[in-house]
Each structure stands twice: as C-alpha cells, then as structure tokens.
Amino acid sequence: MNKLVITGANGFVGRNVGKFLARNGFDITALIRKNRKKAVDFGRSVISKDLTENNLAKSVKGSDALLHFIGKGRQTADSHYDTVNVVLTRNAIALCKKSGIKKIIYLSGLGVDKKSTLGYFISKFKAEQEIIQSGLDYTIFRPSYIMGKGDPLSKVLLGQIRKDCITIPGSGKYRLQPILVSDVAQVVMKAIRGKQFSKKTIDLVGPKTVTYNRFVRDLVGSKTKIKHIEFEKAYHDAIRSSESEFGVDDLSVLVGDYVGNHKKLGIVSGVKFAKYNEMLEACSLS
DSSP states (O other), X not given: OOEEEEETTTSHHHHHHHXXXXXXXXXEEEEEOTTSSSOOSSSEEEEOSSSOOTTHHHHHTTOSEEEEOOOOSOOBTTBOHIIIIIHHHHHHHHHHHHHTOOEEEEEOOTTOOTTOOOHHHHHHHHHHHHHHTSSSEEEEEEESOEESTTOHHHXXXXXXXXXXXXXXXXXXXXXXXXXXXXXXXXXXXXXXXXXXXXXXXXXXXXXXXXXXXXXXXXXXXXXXOEEEEOHXXXXXXXXXXXXSSSOHHHHHHHTTOOOOOHHHHHHHHXXXXXXXXXHHHXXXXX
C-alpha cells in the first residue's frame, strides 16, 4: 500500500501524519478546504468542500487507503456536529466506493460509546457505525489528546501563558493519556500496512496516565501562575461565547476522566512510544 488519500490534511494531525508518511515513501493526495491559507507541503493538494465533487473520485482513483482526519469538536448554530462528523464521514465512505479504495482509517474520540449523552461523542459514534457498516476494511482509532508543536491544547495553554495565568476548570484531578503526534504517525503507518489492524477499534493513547493538574504543571513549568476556576464559571463562559477557550463539549471531554488501553495499542502496533518527558519537550510552548 503506497498511495494514500488524507482528508483534513491541513489540520494538526493530518499535516504531521502526512509529512511523516511522505518521508516514508507514500504517494499522498491531500484533500483540503478552499478557505485554508495554503496547500500542504507534501504530496498533491486537491481542494474539496465536502468530498462529493464529481471529479474527485477520478483524482484519487487507485489509492490504497483513505485517512479520514476531518472532525469537529465544537458546534454552533451554523455548524452542527452531524454536518461534519457524520455527513462528511458518509461522504468519505462514498468516495472510497466510487474510487475503489478498500481501506479507511478514522480518528474518533476516547470515550465514544453507544450510551453517551454527549453530543460530540454521539456524532462520533454515528460516524463509527457508518464506517463499520460500510463493508470497507477499516481501523477506527479513539485518541486521547494528541500533542506536538502547535497542537490545539498547547495553543490554548500558550494563549493563557501570554495572559500571565493558566486557568484550570474545576479540580483538575481528571485524567488524560496524551500521545505524541509522531507516535500517532507511526501507528497510522502500521495500520495502513498491518492486517492486525483490520476491522479494529483501538484506543490511541500514550503510555502515561496523568491528571490535568500534573500535566499542565509539567508542560508550562514552575514559573507560570496557575489558578483553578469554578467549573460552573468555565461552563457558563463556554455557553455564552464561541470565543471561549474551551467549548461546552471540550469541557465535558476534559473532565470525563477517560482512560484507554495503551498496553493493547503497544502490542498491536509494535511501536516504541516516546517517553512522557520527550512528549512534553516536543510540545515546545516557548
């Protein structure tokens, strides 16, 4: 498998995974939105609004796998979760079938479950079901926070540092399992090539489980002021403005205390994951 299609190729994950795969000999068609600032600097860029353009199937025909990295973590009156997370996944499946692509790799979310009442998770679960029922070969990853230089969470924290104070919603005792984006790229490459990933749903989590309090302190250092704010206030701000640092569902995911199975990921992938301190250094908030 050497020819790939990546949706959301200009996003943080798509860009980093795409560059890694290109360096490792893959021929990549990068699907990007027209309103992005520039084309990616790997592979061949193709503009697509919603993956349904008439000529798109011809552009990606002969590809071995599609990496579906488009996702929405915050919704507004003008942009609903289902429009992006479900409908575009359905369109990605249709594109695979029109162009003869047999394999799809999808980034869902850690904590996604049929019993969830959270809108974001519900949309991700629906997307997973679209893929599972598609008849395509698939690998669904459920990631914790994917970290690296320029990742979304680090950007939030960097913005707070510039205001001279990090704010932590609630107790900060909820846990996460951050994973370095270069490790994600290695796992994805294994999933493209390895039969052990066929028709699997796997947690995409790092080797260390850490509280948000500890993670933030480790990431920003001892000199940065950190204060806790009442979760009620953080939630209130998220409801009132789409410009708040965390969206309503961002907060719900953060405090959900979701923990995955890193041991299984390590056994299936065979990847040697970065140590916790190496991941922190790679984020580089300076």
